[in-house]
Amino acid sequence: MALGKDYATQQCSIARALEVVGERWTLLVVRDAFYGVRRYSDFLSHLGIPRAVLATRLQALTEAGVLVRRRYQESPPRDEYVLTGSGRALWPTVRSLGLWGREHLPGTLPMRIFVHAACGTELGAFGQCPACWTGVDPEDVEMRPGPGLDPDPADPVSRALLVPRRLLQPLETDRV
Amino acid sequence: MALGKDYATQQCSIARALEVVGERWTLLVVRDAFYGVRRYSDFLSHLGIPRAVLATRLQALTEAGVLVRRRYQESPPRDEYVLTGSGRALWPTVRSLGLWGREHLPGTLPMRIFVHAACGTELGAFGQCPACWTGVDPEDVEMRPGPGLDPDPADPVSRALLVPRRLLQPLETDRV
DNA sequence: TCCACTGGGTTCGATGAATGAACCGACCAT
DNA sequence: ATGGTCGGTTCATTCATCGAACCCAGTGGA
Numbered sequence: 001m002a003l004g005k006d007y008a009t010q011q012c013s014i015a016r017a018l019e020v021v022g023e024r025w026t027l028l029v030v031r032d033a034f035y036g037v038r039r040y041s042d043f044l045s046h047l048g049i050p051r052a053v054l055a056t057r058l059q060a061l062t063e064a065g066v067l068v069r070r071r072y073q074e075s076p077p078r079d080e081y082v083l084t085g086s087g088r089a090l091w092p093t094v095r096s097l098g099l100w101g102r103e104h105l106p107g108t109l110p111m112r113i114f115v116h117a118a119c120g121t122e123l124g125a126f127g128q129c130p131a132c133w134t135g136v137d138p139e140d141v142e143m144r145p146g147p148g149l150d151p152d153p154a155d156p157v158s159r160a161l162l163v164p165r166r167l168l169q170p171l172e173t174d175r176v
Numbered sequence: 177m178a179l180g181k182d183y184a185t186q187q188c189s190i191a192r193a194l195e196v197v198g199e200r201w202t203l204l205v206v207r208d209a210f211y212g213v214r215r216y217s218d219f220l221s222h223l224g225i226p227r228a229v230l231a232t233r234l235q236a237l238t239e240a241g242v243l244v245r246r247r248y249q250e251s252p253p254r255d256e257y258v259l260t261g262s263g264r265a266l267w268p269t270v271r272s273l274g275l276w277g278r279e280h281l282p283g284t285l286p287m288r289i290f291v292h293a294a295c296g297t298e299l300g301a302f303g304q305c306p307a308c309w310t311g312v313d314p315e316d317v318e319m320r321p322g323p324g325l326d327p328d329p330a331d332p333v334s335r336a337l338l339v340p341r342r343l344l345q346p347l348e349t350d351r352v
Numbered sequence: 353t354c355c356a357c358t359g360g361g362t363t364c365g366a367t368g369a370a371t372g373a374a375c376c377g378a379c380c381a382t
Numbered sequence: 383a384t385g386g387t388c389g390g391t392t393c394a395t396t397c398a399t400c401g402a403a404c405c406c407a408g409t410g411g412a
Contacts, residue, residue, distance in 0.1 A: 011284075011287065011324065011326075012207075012274070012277075012287050012288075013274045013275075013276075013277030013278040013281070013284050013286070013287060014203070014204070014207050014270060014273050014274040014277060015204060015277075016277045016281050016284060017273045017274065017276050017277030017281065018203060018204065018273065020277075020281065021273075022198075022200065022203065023200075023398095024198070024199075024398085024399080025399095027190070027194060027198065028190070028191060028194065031188075031190050039359085039360095040359070040360055040361075041358090041359060041360075044360095050399070050400050050401065050402095051360085051361070051362085051401090051402095052361090052362075052363085052399085052400085052401090053398090053399065053400080054361095055360080055361060055362080056398095064281075065280075075408075075409090076358085076359075076407070076408045076409070077407085077408085078359070078360085079360085086280040089276055089279065089280055090276055092268070092272035092275075092276075092301035092302050093269060093272040093273050093276060094190060095302075096268035096269045096272055096302060096303075097190050097193045097194065097197075097269050098188070098189045098190040098193065099189075099268075100189075100193050100265055100266055100268075100269055101188075101189030101190060101191075101192045101193030101196075102189040103265065104241075104262040104265055105189070105192050105193065105196065108187075108189050108192060110189070111187065111188050111189060112188075125268070125302065125304075125311055126268065126300065126301075126302030126303065126304035126311055127301070127302050128304075133309075135300075148187065150187075199369095200369090200370075201370095215388090215389095216388075216389055216390075217387085217388065217389075220389095226370065226371050226372060227372085227373095227389085227390070227391085228370080228371080228372090228390090228391075228392085229369090229370065229371080230390095231389080231390060231391080232369095251379075251380085252378065252379045252380065252387085252388075252389095253378085253379085253389095254388075254389085255389085353412100354411105354412085355410105355411085355412085356409105356410090356411090357408105357409085357410085357411105358407105358408090358409085358410105359406105359407095359408095360405105360406095360407100361404105361405085361406090362403105362404080362405075362406100363402105363403085363404070363405090364401100364402085364403080364404090365400105365401100365402100366399105366400085366401095367398100367399080367400075367401105368397100368398085368399075368400090369396100369397085369398075369399085370395100370396080370397070370398090371394100371395080371396075371397090372393100372394100372395095372396105373392105373393085373394095374391105374392085374393080375390105375391080375392070375393090376389105376390085376391075376392095377388105377389095377390090377391105378387105378388090378389095378390105379386105379387085379388085380385105380386085380387080380388105381384100381385085381386085381387105382383100382384085382385085382386105
């Protein structure tokens with residue numbers, strides 16, 4: 001979308017939200033951030049996004065307060081992009097989009113299954129744990145590989161995501 | 177987004193969902209459809225979308241099975257675009273985006289408040305009723321004007337949306 | 353010292369979409 | 383016949399995206 005200047009007449013909060021996260025690639029960057037991706041090169045290899053677009057999106061999301069950029073090592077200086085509280089609040093959006101795609105688009109095998117880490121029950125349609133009778137924050141969600149997942153992907157990020165993991169837990173690709 | 181040809185490597189259901197509803201304007205069209213907008217000219221005046229883009233989006237959403245186009249009068253022949261079951265299943269996505277925008281973007285007064293018609297409780301982020309602990313179909317959602325709503329809008333669609341209404345209830349603008 | 357390599361970008365030309373205005377055709381109403 | 387409405391399509395211009403190439407600081411090896 002045109003950055004911050006369009007949907008001009010729309011003061012509706014849906015339109016305002018789409019100004020921030022409605023551009024091409026943006027929600028996939030956020031999705032990857034939930035999966036634990038934090039580094040420029042990891043987003044790049046996992047998404048197949050053009051470098052220039054990724055740089056633009058990371059900057060826009062940072063300015064919007066969805067991500068924070070922070071230094072995780074000096075010498076050489078390296079920054080990582082991490083979801084803020086506001087970014088983590090996008091979990092219902094990401095979850096409901098994924099659920100819709102799985103249920104309403106033809107030929108979609110579930111790639112990943114999201115369960116309540118405390119009890120192992122798959123999340124319900126409104127992000128709740130049907131067994132514990134409670135809402136579940138993304139920190140308490142465990143992501144497990146589903147039947148649609150490629151068992152031997154090419155890029156290191158997808159390989160690191162083959163095992164069950166907590167959402168938001170930082171991804172270790174080559175840093176061992 | 178590039179229509180149907182990109183995000184090519186992403187078989188993830190989130191990416192597939194974004195192929196369908198991730199383009200500019202698309203989710204706003206869907207939002208308006210939940211509000212009861214059905215006719216080309218009503219989408220046009222309410223959204224301020226370029227005519228060519230609206231035609232493209234309505235066609236794409238129809239091909240994707242999110243909307244159906246159906247004739248509501250002969251002579252002159254007039255068609256309307258209505259959400260299908262698959263389209264109505266996008267309600268949690270639309271709801272969560274709106275709530276996120278309201279809660280996490282600065283200076284947003286709620287324009288509309290969505291409550292479970294049966295009990296009057298405001299909906300949660302997934303479109304569920306926190307009091308009844310159940311999912312709420314959009315048919316059972318009542319939309320009420322909020323404090324951020326312009327009390328005297330210019331276009332007839334916005335005026336028709338000033339009173340409390342059920343979602344999906346067809347909008348009467350000039351057909352009286 | 354020189355060299356290659358890595359991470360995280362920026363720059364560039366070509367392609368493709370969005371925009372807004374104008375046009376069009378079917379169908380009324382007078 | 384004239385004018386108006388509805389639901390589009392066509393057009394030229396502007397803007398975003400794409401993919402490849404380039405850049406630069408730091409680091410590690412010979």
